[in-house]
Amino acid sequence: METTRALAENLAFNPLDPKDLVHTFGLYGVWAILFAETGLLVGFFFPGDSLLFLAGVAATPVADAIFGDGTKLSLAGLLIGAPICAIIGAQLGHFLGARYGTRMFEKPDSRLFKREYVEKAEHYFQKFGPAKAVVLARFIPIVRTFLNPVAGVLGMPAKQFFLWNVVGAILWTDGILLVGYLLADRIYEAIGTHIDRYILPFVALIILLSVLPIIIEIIRDRRARKRAKEMAVIGISPVAGIADAIEDNHHHGSHRAE
Numbered sequence: 369m370e371t372t373r374a375l376a377e378n379l380a381f382n383p384l385d386p387k388d389l390v391h392t393f394g395l396y397g398v399w400a401i402l403f404a405e406t407g408l409l410v411g412f413f414f415p416g417d418s419l420l421f422l423a424g425v426a427a428t429p430v431a432d433a434i435f436g437d438g439t440k441l442s443l444a445g446l447l448i449g450a451p452i453c454a455i456i457g458a459q460l461g462h463f464l465g466a467r468y469g470t471r472m473f474e475k476p477d478s479r480l481f482k483r484e485y486v487e488k489a490e491h492y493f494q495k496f497g498p499a500k501a502v503v504l505a506r507f508i509p510i511v512r513t514f515l516n517p518v519a520g521v522l523g524m525p526a527k528q529f530f531l532w533n534v535v536g537a538i539l540w541t542d543g544i545l546l547v548g549y550l551l552a553d554r555i556y557e558a559i560g561t562h563i564d565r566y567i568l569p570f571v572a573l574i575i576l577l578s579v580l581p582i583i584i585e586i587i588r589d590r591r592a593r594k595r596a597k598e599m600a601v602i603g604i605s606p607v608a609g610i611a612d613a614i615e616d617n618h619h620h621g622s623h624r625a626e
Contacts, residue, residue, distance in 0.1 A: 389419060390426050391435045395445050398423045399453040402541065405513060407457025409472070417509065420450065420541055424548025430556040443549060450541035451534075454506075458516045458533045465520025472517055489514035490522075495589075498524045502532040506540035 389397055398419060405414040423446055425431065431440040464472060473486045489511050493501045498519065505515040519529055 387422055387435065389415075390422050390441070391439050394439070395441050395449065398441070398446065399449050402450055403453040403457040405457065406454050406516065406537075407460040409461075409513060409517070416512070417507075417544060420544040421548040423450070424545040424550075425552040425555065427545075427549050428552035430552050434556060443545075446545050447542050450545060451537040454537040454541050455530075455533055458502075458512075458537065459526075459530060461513070461516030462520040462524070462526065462529050462533070465517030466523075466526070467520070469521055472521070485510050485514045486518060489518040493518055493522060498528065499532045502529060503536035503539065506536040512540075 389401065393400070401414045401419060402416065405416045422435075423441060426435055426439055426441045427443040427446055429440075432438065473483070489505070492505055492508070492511055493515060495501070496504060501515060502519060502524075505511045516533075
């Protein structure tokens, strides 16, 4: 009976379901997935944001009630280990990009790999500059996986990458972990053990809040371009007006002299 139940549980396990991942693999599983998602190109499909959120919930007293007995995780282990694994993973991605260059991306599109993922990462790197791109990319699924090797390919120095890699990793991992940890009681009171039904809206909200800096940056960039165009037009008009005024004064002066 126990064997049948264990087999059924294994068959029911979904490696892309963050709730299953937290319950099955615990703290070490969270660490491993964060490393894979940020350091290995094949790890981009892992649910990093939702995993962090649920891991934060799993560090509270309501963990066993929501996920099952023996699920409760160490908050200290999460807050320390999660950013370290994310940092190491991203640093590996940067190293591979610097070491192997564009050869890493010279493969045909498949169900797992698409050239557009790399192009999107390159876009953010060029648009925001190396420092901002490394930090902001942490909050964008898929981009956070591919931007690291792209930064290496484009020649971002390892020391500079490491600095902003640390900043981005701490903000991303510990930020989302703490949101889950602080909201756990309210979530449990509101929806009980059915958190898996509502995880997508929660994560969507987290991602929306996460990408707000990027949205703000894009709006600022557009406003700056618009202002630059307006200034260019204004810069031409006064010059033309001054030239006309000088010419008119000179013309009137000539008439007076006559």
